[in-house]
Amino acid sequence: xxxxxxxxxxxxxxxxxxxxxxxxxxxxxxxxxxxxxxxxxxxxxxxxxxxxxxxxxxxxxxxxxxxxxxxxxxxxxxxxxxxxxxxxxxxxxxxxxxxxxxxxxxxxxxxxxxxxxxxxxxxxxxxxxxxxxxxxxxxxxxxxxxxxxxxxxxxxxxxxxxxxxxxxxxxxxxxxxxxxxxxxxxxxxxxxxxxxxxxxxxxxxxxxxxxxxxxxxxxxxxxx
Amino acid sequence: xxxxxxxxxxxxxxxxxxxxxxxxxxxxxxxxxxxxxxxxxxxxxxxxxxxxxxxxxxxxxxxxxxxxxxxxxxxxxxxxxxxxxxxxxxxxxxxxxxxxxxxxxxxxxxxxxxxxxxxxxxxxxxxxxxxxxxxxxxxxxxxxxxxxxxxxxxxxxxxxxxxxxxxxxxxxxxxxxxxxxxxxxxxxxxxxxxxxxxxxxxxxxxxxxxxxxxxxxxxxxxxx
Numbered sequence: 552x553x554x555x556x557x558x559x560x561x562x563x564x565x566x567x568x569x570x571x572x573x574x575x576x577x578x579x580x581x582x583x584x585x586x587x588x589x590x591x592x593x594x595x596x597x598x599x600x601x602x603x604x605x606x607x608x609x610x611x612x613x614x615x616x617x618x619x620x621x622x623x624x625x626x627x628x629x630x631x632x633x634x635x636x637x638x639x640x641x642x643x644x645x646x647x648x649x650x651x652x653x654x655x656x657x658x659x660x661x662x663x664x665x666x667x668x669x670x671x672x673x674x675x676x677x678x679x680x681x682x683x684x685x686x687x688x689x690x691x692x693x694x695x696x697x698x699x700x701x702x703x704x705x706x707x708x709x710x711x712x713x714x715x716x717x718x719x720x721x722x723x724x725x726x727x728x729x730x731x732x733x734x735x736x737x738x739x740x741x742x743x744x745x746x747x748x749x750x751x752x753x754x755x756x757x758x759x760x761x762x763x764x765x766x767x768x769x770x771x772x773x774x775x
Numbered sequence: 776x777x778x779x780x781x782x783x784x785x786x787x788x789x790x791x792x793x794x795x796x797x798x799x800x801x802x803x804x805x806x807x808x809x810x811x812x813x814x815x816x817x818x819x820x821x822x823x824x825x826x827x828x829x830x831x832x833x834x835x836x837x838x839x840x841x842x843x844x845x846x847x848x849x850x851x852x853x854x855x856x857x858x859x860x861x862x863x864x865x866x867x868x869x870x871x872x873x874x875x876x877x878x879x880x881x882x883x884x885x886x887x888x889x890x891x892x893x894x895x896x897x898x899x900x901x902x903x904x905x906x907x908x909x910x911x912x913x914x915x916x917x918x919x920x921x922x923x924x925x926x927x928x929x930x931x932x933x934x935x936x937x938x939x940x941x942x943x944x945x946x947x948x949x950x951x952x953x954x955x956x957x958x959x960x961x962x963x964x965x966x967x968x969x970x971x972x973x974x975x976x977x978x979x980x981x982x983x984x985x986x987x988x989x990x991x992x993x994x995x996x997x998x999x
Contacts, residue, residue, distance in 0.1 A: 615841045621880070623887035648883035651923045655879045656845070659872035663847035688922040695919050698912040699875045 554580040556666035557712075558657045559608070561585055563598030564739040565759055566672035566715055569727035571606045573714050574670045576730055582664055583608040584657055588649075589619030589627050594747035598738040605736060614656055623647045626741060633741045635752040642680060642754065644741055650683035651692065654711065658696050661709060667702065670712045676719050689713045720762030728768060735771035748775035778804040780890035781936075782881045783832070785809055787822030788963040789983055790896035790939055793951035795830045797938050798894045800954055806888055807832040808881055812873075813843030813851050818971035822962040829960060834888075838880055847871045850965060857965045859976040866904060866978065868965055874907035875916065878935065882920050885933060891926065894936045900943050913937045944986030952992060959995035972999035 557579035561567040574581050583603040585596055596613060603611040618627045624646040625631040631643050650673065657669045673684040682688065693711040697703040715723050727734065739759045740749035749756050751774040763770035781803035785791040798805050807827040809820055820837060827835040842851045848870040849855040855867050874897065881893045897908040906912065917935040921927040939947050951958065963983045964973035973980050975998045987994035 612844060614844055615839065616880075617839045618883065620836060620838055621884045621887055623883070645925065646883070647886035647925070648879050648923055651879040651882060651919060652876065655872050655875040656840075656842075658875060659842065659847070659870070660845045662871035663845055682925060682928045683923040685922065688919070691915070691919045691922050695875060695912070695915045698909065698915050699872055699907040701869065701871070701906060704906045 555668070556580045556582060556609075556664055557668040557670055558661045558664070558666050559583045559670040560653055560657055560672065561599045561603055562672070563595030563602065563737060564672070564755075565727070565734055565737045565762075566674060566723060567599075568602045568606065568732050568734070568737045569723050569730070570670050570672040570714060571603065571608065572727060572730040572732045574712075575607055579668065581606075581608045582660065582666060583611045584660060585611070585613045586653060586656070587613050587615045588646075589617055592743050592745065594743040594745060595738045598736060598747060602736050605733065612660065616652065616656070618646060618649070618652070621647065633753050635750075637754070644754065645681050648683070650681075650688070654692050654696075658700065658709070662700050662702060667707055668710050668712055669696070670714070672715050673713050674715045674718065674720075674723070676717065684716075686713070686716055689716065719765070720758055721765035724762050724766040724768055728766075735773075739772075744775050746775075748773045750775065779892070780804045780806060780833075780888055781892040781894055782885045782888070782890050783807045783894040784877055784881055784896065785823045785827055786896070787819030787826065787961060788896070788979075789951070789958055789961045789986075790898060790947060791823075792826045792830065792956050792958070792961045793947050793954070794894050794896040794938060795827065795832065796951060796954040796956045798892075798936075799831055803892065805830075805832045806884065806890060807835045808884060809835070809837045810877060810880070811837050811839045812870075813841055816967050816969065818967040818969060819962045822960060822971060826960050829957065836884065840876065840880070842870060842873070842876070845871065857977050859974075861978065868978065869905050872907070874905075874912075878916050878920075882924065882933070886924050886926060891931055892934050892936055893920070894938070896939050897937050898939045898942065898944075898947070900941065908940075910937070910940055913940065943989070944982055945989035948986050948990040948992055952990075959997075963996075968999050970999075972997045974999065
């Protein structure tokens with residue numbers, strides 16, 4: 552029997568590492584995909600590669616995509632600071648259309664390798680208010696995926712899988728611990744240093760720290 | 776009154792040059808966007824820049840995106856030859872998920888500049904059987920655009936405009952001639968040489984040549 556294949560978007564963070572472990576546990580041959588989109592630090596790309604290796608991805612690819620030339624986010628424009636306290640509404644760390652761009656490229660790779668499943672670690676509970684993390688967004692993209700592609704025309708459905716979408720950060724951590732994910736390899740911080748040490752102050756750090764506390768799991772994060 | 780802005784995808788070819796002229800004629804301040812995605816030749820990027828300048832785009836941006844690392848198309852993989860006669864079904868020049876990737880990046884730029892309209896030169900008549908050129912695909916992507924973005928959350932609709940979708944190649948050429956488009960600047964060939972001269976044999980050349988003939992307009996293409 553032919554192995555079923557999945558593209559798994561991995562950022563180097565906690566959520567996508569958990570998703571990769573879940574996809575592996577579900578029996579998929581995993582093709583992990585990261586983006587060098589001009590983010591503030593390289594630590595997350597290193598974390599993504601390392602996590603993919605440890606969790607047994609069949610192949611790991613880093614696609615270069617210059618989102619810095621578009622800007623519009625604290626993560627892709629050095630003139631916009633990463634906020635260190637909670638803000639109202641959609642925060643400045645929102646990267647315009649990032650999930651759409653990443654899912655689109657994942658869709659292209661899925662066609663090339665013959666994968667009919669794309670996993671993404673979006674989450675609509677302990678999240679940052681990003682519009683492209685909502686269930687209705689994922690559904691709409693799945694519809695695009697099935698109209699856009701050769702596979703869709705040939706009647707093979709592509710599924711966009713977002714298994715974390717309804718989980719709390721603590722639940723995600725518990726799920727990952729059950730699957731043996733080593734979270735010390737992951738980097739969630741928006742402004743980690745070159746060594747991968749976290750600031751402990753940005754929203755991503757705050758959500759992560761609270762998640763470990765709520766899950767009753769010692770926080771393995773290296774703070775600087 | 777504030778100028779209404781549009782992102783216009785320009786490839787350097789005949790169709791997107793016509794779309795840019797149509798968007799200008801409709802009163803939009805046009806932000807033209809091209810992709811250096813590892814295509815076979817640079818002539819189309821030069822043609823895109825030149826066309827954008829002549830047609831009065833407010834800004835022209837080239838985003839680098841390495842689709843060659845994914846491959847899967849005669850346009851992004853040197854091991855797959857561009858066919859020089861008609862083929863059955865979706866041809867090997869189809870680049871997996873290309874329009875989805877390009878529309879996604881256009882959507883990101885639209886958010887940054889505050890554009891609510893994105894123009895794309897897809898065509899479902901004299902086209903090559905690409906699935907991502909169909910009206911139902913464009914509709915589905917528009918839905919994604921409105922769920923994905925900050926603007927959508929704030930109740931501002933984004934429109935994906937595909938004004939050529941129901942036109943024949945001859946009609947497109949007639950429309951462009953009325954708007955003063957200089958088609959000698961455009962390059963449609965899948966395998967043009969460095970000087971921008973067309974092969975005259977690939978499907979894109981064949982459709983273009985037939986379009987000029989049907990429109991009764993002298994073909995300004997430089998063939999090699």
